[in-house]
Amino acid sequence: MASIVSIVTLSNILLILLLSSAAANAQLSANFYATSCPNLQTIVRNSMAQAVNRERRIGASILRLFFHDCFVNGCDASILLDDTATFTGEKNAAPNRNSARGFEVIDTIKSNVETACNATVSCADILALATRDGVVLLGGPSWQVPLGRRDARTASQSAANSQIPSPFANLATLISSFAAKGLNARDLTVLSGGHTIGLARCATFRNRIYNDTNIDPNFAATRRARCPASGGDNNLAPLDSVPSARFDNNYYRDLVAQRGLLHSDQELFNGGSQDALVRTYSNDLATFLADFAAAMVRMGNISPLTGTSGEIRRNCRVVN
Structure with a gap:
């Protein structure tokens, strides 16, 4: 009897956890601000258009910010927090420092959003929308962004150092890193296609252009x-061998031709599963x-803060 009770109790606990997870995801909705901030998406789109017109690279930079944010404790705008005398953020973690x-x-x-809708829209949602609009402005696809995230009051430099995939990682490590966030190998391969825009240090x-053997020699010499x-x-x-700042599939053509710039890029086409x-x-x-x-929608659903968790920051750089 005791064992049956234990099984029932365990089943109930698992059911509660599953329902809680489903409820958190259900709180994200493309229409979340339809009443409270109806012009939100227009404000973000116009602001990003101005930014990309000034510097096309910024679309890639915002995409990278979103990726690095979501991989550290979820898509909660923790990457936007500044260090202070009493607070250590993620901006100076190795994957973020200087880049x-x-x-x-x-x-x-x-x-701009605060002017229209005071204390209503989270920095996490603004970053998610800005990412989508930056990709679109560079010729990439659009998608409906689920909204309703709230902002973290904390950050983790140690998690940023350990959980953001490394440009030196092999395929097995990359797949494992994505699996830890609920993403599969296909997600890894398609999200890496974001490297069709942007620059790398x-x-x-x-190490790749001087020591890797699975690299086109002319490409290595150029780099x-x-x-x-x-x-x-x-x-x-440029991450893409054709530095057009246009969101296309040339990244994958580069991999087939052994012209991936990062070691982690070329690992996706190196006699393996991808x-x-x-x-x-x-x-x-x-x-x-x-x-x-x-895949961007799936990544944007990594552990969002919703409901009464977190806060709506007035300034994206500091907690309220």
Whole structure:
């Protein structure tokens, strides 16, 4: 009898956990601000259009911010918090230091949104919308962004250092990193396609262009011109071999041709489980764009704060 009671109790606990998880996701809705801030999406879109018109690279930078935010304790805008004398944020974690950028753009959007809808829209939702609009403005796909996230009052530099996938990682490690966030190997491969836009620092690809063997020699020689064997860590090179700042599938064509800039990029096409999918995306732009949009929604659903959890920050850089 005791064992039966234990089984029933365990089943109830599991059911409660599943229902709680479902309830959290159910609170995210594309229409979350339909009444409280009806012009939200127009404000964000117009603000991002101005930012991208000034600097096309900013679309890639905001996409990276969102990715790095979601991989550390969920999509909660913790990456936007500044360090203070009594608070350590994530901006100076190794994956973000000297490379995370676009914070001023989010500040501007937040200010514009606050003017229209005071203390209503979270920084986490603004970052999610700005990411989508930046991709669209660079020629990428659109998607409905589920909204209703709230902002974290905490951050974790240690989690940022350990949970954001490394540009030096092998395929098994990358798959494991994504699985820890509820994302599968297909999500890994399609979300990595975001590297079709943006730039990378020499420090993140030096070892690949000097030491990897699965690399096109002409491509390696070209990248060495901007990335010496020592020094120049902050010198930049386009992640895509065709630096058009347009969101397309050239990233996958590069992988097939062994022109992936980062070691972690080329791991997706290196005789492993993702080779066939990379070939599909390299030949089929429409499939890549559709899959990317769907994967962005899944990533945006990583552990959101909802309901009464967290807060709606007045300033994205500091807790209220």
